Amino acid sequence: MICCAENQNLSRARGKSGNLSAQQTLPGFFFGDSRMVKWKKIIQYPNYSVSNLGCVKRSKTGRTLKLRDHKGYKMVALYFGNKTPKEVMVHRLILEAFVSACPKNKECNHKDGNKANNKLENLEWLTRSQNAKYSYDYLGREPLRGESHGKAKLTNSQVKEIRKLCGNSTFTQKAIARKYNVSRAAIGLIHQRQRWAHIT
Structure with a gap:
């Protein structure tokens, strides 16, 4: 995924000094720009972090995890202690890390209709009826009957x-x-x- 590659290139460009000059800034990425990769720790799984562009990594090693496709959605397996790994929806991790815990009776809506596009700007919490109405009004989908x-x-x-x-x-x-x-x-x-x- 793009955020993983961008983040790795960004880390290499910083070099030993830990700083990135204006000449070294990656194309399309600028400090203060909302498109810059940002990471936040996953509260429920403190050994992992999630990015605003849809990636998940181990916080300690920085290794990006492989995502699995499930009916169009991206899933990731996370460990908590020595327990069996649990597969969770990546879009949910992103909203909970950057926006809020899932409000009661709400679910994630992918604004562009692409279930695999987990950029933060493409996600929002909606009720099921709001989600359905959005797909009819903005995505031109027929109601499920x-x-x-x-x-x-x-x-x-x-x-x-x-x-x-x-x-x-x-x-x-x-x-x-x-x-x-x-x-x-x-x-x-x-x-x-x-x-x-x-x-x-």
């Missing part, structure tokens, strides 16, 4: 089956609800097309 929604209890094909069963006088809505492990009210709303209306 039906089985595509993460909390859906039924599949599209099951909804079609339910509608057929509701049209058969042999089955009560209570029996159908028990069969699909949902409430009777949910079956009624599906039958009346007040829920899952997009499924024909």
